[in-house]
Amino acid sequence: MNMDKTREKDVNKTMEMDIANVLLTGEAIKRRIAELGEEITQDYQGSELLVLGILKGAVLFMADLIREIKLPLTFDFMAVSSYGASTYSSGVVRILKDVERSVEGVHILIVEDIVDTGLTLKYLKENLSRRNPESVKVVTLLDKPGRRKVDMIPDYNGFAIPDEFVVGYGLDFNQKFRNLPYIGVLKPEAYES
Numbered sequence: 320m321n322m323d324k325t326r327e328k329d330v331n332k333t334m335e336m337d338i339a340n341v342l343l344t345g346e347a348i349k350r351r352i353a354e355l356g357e358e359i360t361q362d363y364q365g366s367e368l369l370v371l372g373i374l375k376g377a378v379l380f381m382a383d384l385i386r387e388i389k390l391p392l393t394f395d396f397m398a399v400s401s402y403g404a405s406t407y408s409s410g411v412v413r414i415l416k417d418v419e420r421s422v423e424g425v426h427i428l429i430v431e432d433i434v435d436t437g438l439t440l441k442y443l444k445e446n447l448s449r450r451n452p453e454s455v456k457v458v459t460l461l462d463k464p465g466r467r468k469v470d471m472i473p474d475y476n477g478f479a480i481p482d483e484f485v486v487g488y489g490l491d492f493n494q495k496f497r498n499l500p501y502i503g504v505l506k507p508e509a510y511e512s
Contacts, residue, residue: 334496338503342485343478345500348460351477352380355458356387359428359475363390366453369425371418373443374398375497376432379489380460380477384430395419401439412442423451432489433461435482437471444471461485461502484510 370388372381374396385394398416427447434440440457447455458475465482484507486492487499492510496503 334499335503337496337506337509338486338499339506341501341503342480342483343488343502345488348477348488348502349383352383352460353387355475355477356384356389359384359458360387360389363388363426363428366390367425368392368428369418369420369422369452370394370428370430371447372396372430373432373439374416376489376491377430377460379497380432381430384458393420397443399439399443412439414446418447421450422447424453426453427455429455429457431457431459431473433463433485434459434471434473435463435466436468438469440473441469441471460488461490 368388368390370381370385370392372378372394375398381394385392395418396416397414397418400413400415401411429440429443429447431440434457444455444457456474457471458477459473460477462473462476462479463482464479480502483504484492485502486496486505487502489497490502491497492505496505
């Protein structure tokens with residue numbers, strides 16, 4: 320058992336060595352999510368709300384957010400790909416897993432971890448809007464407006480951040496770093512090869 324804890328500490332230490340600096344602490348994230356939950360609760364009073372998480376990066380954010388939304392709601396997930404193993408979006412969006420229910424006549428709240436170019440969310444909003452929901456809005460934990468390629472402004476935004484490669488709290492590089500309890504800036508040498 321002690322050997323497992325030692326190995327776990329070594330893995331965490333190795334991951335943290337790749338972090339240049341902590342951009343957002345776990346506490347700051349928790350406070351902002353509570354505020355977002357309160358705002359969303361007020362805005363959707365009396366409505367049927369479908370919270371739609373975008374896999375995999377939004378899972379941690381969504382789990383914490385839905386606990387802060389004080390309304391009856393349902394949730395589902397979609398998986399899309401526009402990055403692959405790259406640090407930049409290709410701009411080509413593929414749906415890997417679609418929502419499993421009809422969205423006709425319901426309010427959809429897309430939960431995203433980060434909005435940078437806006438290409439993925441633009442595609443998703445257009446795709447879902449063609450299915451006749453009552454509305455489609457977006458909540459994102461992080462927004463990088465400096466990288467925007469299309470007109471896409473999230474309806475609810477946790478934090479606007481600079482154009483740096485960030486990981487943690489669900490965000491990854493090559494499927495790693497998602498489990499960090501904060502948002503950190505990844506050192507360039509960790510992803511440049």
